[in-house]
Amino acid sequence: MTPAGHLIFFTTCFVSIALQTGIGFGFPLCAMIVLPYLFPYSEALALTQGTALFSTLYLALRFRKSIRWDVLLPVLIPAAVAGVLFTAFSFTVGSAEIRIMLGAALVLVSVWFLAFASRVRITPKKSTGIIMGIISGAGSGLFGIGGPPAGLYLMPAIGDKTEYTATIQTLFSICNIINLSVRLILGTHSSYYLPLFAEGAVAVSAGTLFGVWVLKRIKTDTLAKAVYIFVGVTGTVMILQNLNVLK
Numbered sequence: 193m194t195p196a197g198h199l200i201f202f203t204t205c206f207v208s209i210a211l212q213t214g215i216g217f218g219f220p221l222c223a224m225i226v227l228p229y230l231f232p233y234s235e236a237l238a239l240t241q242g243t244a245l246f247s248t249l250y251l252a253l254r255f256r257k258s259i260r261w262d263v264l265l266p267v268l269i270p271a272a273v274a275g276v277l278f279t280a281f282s283f284t285v286g287s288a289e290i291r292i293m294l295g296a297a298l299v300l301v302s303v304w305f306l307a308f309a310s311r312v313r314i315t316p317k318k319s320t321g322i323i324m325g326i327i328s329g330a331g332s333g334l335f336g337i338g339g340p341p342a343g344l345y346l347m348p349a350i351g352d353k354t355e356y357t358a359t360i361q362t363l364f365s366i367c368n369i370i371n372l373s374v375r376l377i378l379g380t381h382s383s384y385y386l387p388l389f390a391e392g393a394v395a396v397s398a399g400t401l402f403g404v405w406v407l408k409r410i411k412t413d414t415l416a417k418a419v420y421i422f423v424g425v426t427g428t429v430m431i432l433q434n435l436n437v438l439k
Contacts, residue, residue: 205395213403220336243392248364255358266321274329298427
């Protein structure tokens with residue numbers, strides 16, 4: 193990997209975790225915009241999920257006494273099962289096709305949060321948790337993007353901010369470990385992994401501190417809107433680029 197590639201990888205992890213510090217989730221959302229251009233898709237997703245663990249595990253362990261297992265389990269179990277199934281399915285889809293699917297997912301996330309999320313409130317029932325868990329697991333297994341549906345269920349179900357953080361980061365940690373394990377078992381291997389994970393850990397640590405500093409100076413709503421506009425535009429470009437590949 194070239195020095196420029198390392199710089200892009202480090203910067204991507206740094207910026208992505210800084211944004212996640214501001215809006216609660218979004219590391220995979222932003223990282224998967226860039227990393228598939230540096231690595232084969234499956235390796236990019238494995239690196240994203242593995243690097244994200246440095247942040248999610250830290251927060252889950254730090255606030256472990258505040259985890260709401262009663263609220264978490266209805267979404268965790270279906271998310272884990274769906275994650276395994278859709279991770280395996282992703283190995284059967286061509287590179288251009290899955291990039292188009294990723295682009296479509298990015299556009300949908302962007303439109304949802306910009307136009308509808310503030311007006312729609314998910315009822316925090318167990319049946320709703322199961323549905324959101326399946327959607328979250330599918331998104332995580334295919335694209336590494338499982339945060340939005342999980343957040344929509346957990347946020348109204350948990351009133352306390354610390355409990356919400358502990359619970360959703362535990363969900364991300366467990367699902368990332370499971371999905372990453374499936375990818376490694378099914379053949380996602382790279383000699384780059386160990387040094388890149390170490391590089392990603394440094395970027396995530398620095399990005400978290402920077403994100404906290406930025407938060408004090410920028411309104412969270414303003415930051416979130418800028419992120420989702422960028423995500424939507426990027427998803428559209430990704431779709432158009434890969435439609436040309438399929439022609």
